[in-house]
Amino acid sequence: MSWFNDNFNMTWSQNLIMRILKLGPIPRHIAFIMDGNRRYAKKIGITRNFGHLKGFETLSMILHCGLKLGFKEVTVYAFSIENLKRSKDEIDELMELAKEKFEKLLQEKSMLDKYRIRIRVWGNLSFADEKLLQLINYITCITKHNENATLNICFFYTSTDETVSAINALSNIAAKNIFDINNIKDDIIIKDHLFTKNSLDIDLLVRTSGETRISDFLTWQIGYSCLYFVDILWPEFTIWQLFKAVLFYQFNYIAIQKLKKQLTQALY
Ligand code: FPP
Numbered sequence: 001m002s003w004f005n006d007n008f009n010m011t012w013s014q015n016l017i018m019r020i021l022k023l024g025p026i027p028r029h030i031a032f033i034m035d036g037n038r039r040y041a042k043k044i045g046i047t048r049n050f051g052h053l054k055g056f057e058t059l060s061m062i063l064h065c066g067l068k069l070g071f072k073e074v075t076v077y078a079f080s081i082e083n084l085k086r087s088k089d090e091i092d093e094l095m096e097l098a099k100e101k102f103e104k105l106l107q108e109k110s111m112l113d114k115y116r117i118r119i120r121v122w123g124n125l126s127f128a129d130e131k132l133l134q135l136i137n138y139i140t141c142i143t144k145h146n147e148n149a150t151l152n153i154c155f156f157y158t159s160t161d162e163t164v165s166a167i168n169a170l171s172n173i174a175a176k177n178i179f180d181i182n183n184i185k186d187d188i189i190i191k192d193h194l195f196t197k198n199s200l201d202i203d204l205l206v207r208t209s210g211e212t213r214i215s216d217f218l219t220w221q222i223g224y225s226c227l228y229f230v231d232i233l234w235p236e237f238t239i240w241q242l243f244k245a246v247l248f249y250q251f252n253y254i255a256i257q258k259l260k261k262q263l264t265q266a267l268y
Contacts, residue, residue, distance in 0.1 A: 036209030036233030
């Protein structure tokens, strides 16, 4: 299964709805907590690993449709540091799947170049083994000049870990007397050390599977994002669900923009 499935054909009704949605505001940056692969596997009686593979198929559909809808940036929670507490068997399976999929990304470089897609991996890569690290470094390096769209894959990620790294980086800079650590007046200086420093604001965060938690995902970044929780397991999330999420964003768009404007005016 390819990452950016060029052969995914939308039906005429899906095409029609997409055109209608595109008359309204489309989230430029959308993030996903892809939850429910194992419950899906249990529900339909397949192996856990096959459940994760089905989850990957959903991701591929999202990426393909996202390009057509005009998303500029997609961020996915692929593996959290908390997931390291799972059984060794499952971690091994997920690491194998990740390596296989990163290798596939390398094979699909022409597609990444055709659509000018940049791949970034956000997380604490000290947890990655040599092979995974090599693949990640290679794919991020060869796509870094692509600027039409960006896929951020959060791997060995938690927001807590990201914040701790940012604070460590800041205290290192302060130790060199580049700035006074007692004189931090706003959060901009911290934001400058987060993975998202060169990213668009997150417009919409989607979490599947009926859980209504954020699970330590991008907590600095989603203060004013539109949050959409849906009671559908990730492998069952369809293009229609994606349209519904975008529609939810459109319904909330004016209120969120108003709030962001008020906040900017209050600050400056
Ligand atoms: C959450 O469902 C899913 C994951 C922890 C793994 C997600 C991975 C993929 C979709 C494969 C993509 C791979 C790459 C490299 C991007 P869960 O396992 O927590 O299921 P549950 O909520 O039913 O327990």
